[in-house]
Amino acid sequence: MKVPDHLHFTPSHEWVDPSNPDAVSMGISDHAQEELTDVVYLELPEVGRMVKKGEPIAVIESVKAANDIFAPVGGEIVEVNEALAEAPEPVNQDPYGDGWMVKIKLADPSEIDGLMNAESYREHLA
Amino acid sequence: MKRSPLHERHLALDARMVEFAGWRMPIQYAGIAAEHRAVREKAGVFDISHMGEFEVRGAGACDWLNSMLTNDCSVLEKGEGQYTILLNEKGGVIDDLIAYRVDEERFFLVVNAAKIQEDREWLRAHGAADAELLDRSDEFGALAVQGPESARLWNEIAPGHPLPPRNGIRVGEDGSILCRTGYTGEDGFELFAPSDAIGEWFDRLLAAGAAPCGLGARDTLRLEKCYPLNGSDLNPERTPLEAGLGFCVKLDKTGGFVGDEALRAQKAAGPASRLRAIVLTGKAPPLRQGYEVLDEEGETVLGTLASGTLSPSLGKGIGMAYLPASSTPPGTPLSVSIRGKIYPAEVVKKPFL
Numbered sequence: 001m002k003v004p005d006h007l008h009f010t011p012s013h014e015w016v017d018p019s020n021p022d023a024v025s026m027g028i029s030d031h032a033q034e035e036l037t038d039v040v041y042l043e044l045p046e047v048g049r050m051v052k053k054g055e056p057i058a059v060i061e062s063v064k065a066a067n068d069i070f071a072p073v074g075g076e077i078v079e080v081n082e083a084l085a086e087a088p089e090p091v092n093q094d095p096y097g098d099g100w101m102v103k104i105k106l107a108d109p110s111e112i113d114g115l116m117n118a119e120s121y122r123e124h125l126a
Numbered sequence: 127m128k129r130s131p132l133h134e135r136h137l138a139l140d141a142r143m144v145e146f147a148g149w150r151m152p153i154q155y156a157g158i159a160a161e162h163r164a165v166r167e168k169a170g171v172f173d174i175s176h177m178g179e180f181e182v183r184g185a186g187a188c189d190w191l192n193s194m195l196t197n198d199c200s201v202l203e204k205g206e207g208q209y210t211i212l213l214n215e216k217g218g219v220i221d222d223l224i225a226y227r228v229d230e231e232r233f234f235l236v237v238n239a240a241k242i243q244e245d246r247e248w249l250r251a252h253g254a255a256d257a258e259l260l261d262r263s264d265e266f267g268a269l270a271v272q273g274p275e276s277a278r279l280w281n282e283i284a285p286g287h288p289l290p291p292r293n294g295i296r297v298g299e300d301g302s303i304l305c306r307t308g309y310t311g312e313d314g315f316e317l318f319a320p321s322d323a324i325g326e327w328f329d330r331l332l333a334a335g336a337a338p339c340g341l342g343a344r345d346t347l348r349l350e351k352c353y354p355l356n357g358s359d360l361n362p363e364r365t366p367l368e369a370g371l372g373f374c375v376k377l378d379k380t381g382g383f384v385g386d387e388a389l390r391a392q393k394a395a396g397p398a399s400r401l402r403a404i405v406l407t408g409k410a411p412p413l414r415q416g417y418e419v420l421d422e423e424g425e426t427v428l429g430t431l432a433s434g435t436l437s438p439s440l441g442k443g444i445g446m447a448y449l450p451a452s453s454t455p456p457g458t459p460l461s462v463s464i465r466g467k468i469y470p471a472e473v474v475k476k477p478f479l
Binding site: 037040043062063064 | 157436
């Protein structure tokens with residue numbers, strides 16, 4: 001189970017890359033994609049939407065079930081990975097790379113501090 | 127929670143386990159899409175040890191079963207089987223099953239796991255003096271081998287023991303039972319063997335190249351062929367005529383059967399609802415049980431989906447729903463509401479594939 005050191009995580013298994021506060025990218029963790037099994041459909045939010053931390057922003061579907069994905073941080077949706085709407089396979093194959101879902105312009109940079117670092121997330125999974 | 131005799135093998139294969147009908151069963155191993163493809167193109171093996179097995183024997187076995195089931199089992203020769211339905215007095219479905227004639231006065235029934243107790247109690251409550259019903263469900267483990275290469279695999283692991291013909295049954299000297307049926311629309315067979323012997327058959331089939339397949343692929347495979355799932359597409363409030371299963375309802379057979387009067391009346395009037403096959407016409411999410419089906423404009427709710435999935439073979443959302451019969455023939459444009467959004471859909475002729 002991959003948990004890259006430079007990312008932050010939520011208890012609901014979203015990851016966040018905080019390196020650019022104007023476009024914080026996020027997706028779901030390797031653990032989450034494995035639990036979900038083969039993703040067949042992804043419903044992404046509109047660019048420009050303002051979201052609060054913890055708000056449902058996307059729906060991810062496997063053959064068996066639909067699950068919500070929650071905003072790990074609050075702010076404005078500045079970009080979505082449109083390619084996933086056509087072909088969601090990268091969510092399973094490359095969850096921390098091509099499987100990124102949304103970029104959010106941080107409203108409150110201190111929200112990053114409320115997330116788990118990689119080490120805490122590894123303990124969370126253990 | 128009941129465990130299959132193959133439980134340890136599922137865990138060793140890293141299967142994802144779920145509860146189904148009171149059993150702990152594998153929903154998938156490598157993934158639903160890959161397992162689905164294996165069955166359509168080669169061969170897969172499913173653990174169906176949860177299914178129920180009844181034996182009916184006695185001089186009155188045939189007549190009694192005929193009075194309880196919709197199909198006509200008197201036409202079965204020794205070694206033949208048929209799909210048939212157990213109804214309540216209102217003509218509603220208690221269970222759908224396969225009945226095989228093993229011998230002149232001996233039948234083998236394969237029933238749904240969730241209905242074993244209800245079927246047994248209903249049948250015994252309507253019992254006949256010259257027919258005995260044995261519930262042998264606890265004795266058997268069972269496998270379904272499905273896919274175009276199923277027969278080749280069987281001949282490889284059991285040379286000299288050919289499969290019975292389509293819909294047929296063969297009882298082996300060791301007490302194992304082979305049936306040439308399935309729930310995927312592909313060629314294949316079901317093997318019922320004593321619980322302590324089924325594991326070895328599973329191992330041999332895997333070694334011969336069958337892909338282990340779970341309940342997830344079983345559902346996508348059966349839905350593409352519009353095979354109904356009891357509890358979803360069939361229930362005590364719906365009749366086999368509404369479900370489109372009239373082919374196994376023999377209203378003219380001698381002696382009649384429980385529920386036949388209700389069906390005769392419904393047939394004369396024409397069923398008001400029909401279980402329709404629905405496909406989403408554009409790029410859209412998978413269909414799921416419970417989604418509302420509406421008219422083309424998305425204004426009037428016509429029904430809710432009894433079953434739904436994303437067809438791995440077609441890459442489209444497919445489902446079945448009971449809809450007003452007269453206004454929804456194949457070709458009718460409809461819509462489906464998914465999380466508050468309306469997606470275009472169409473009634474199509476069964477099956478999807």
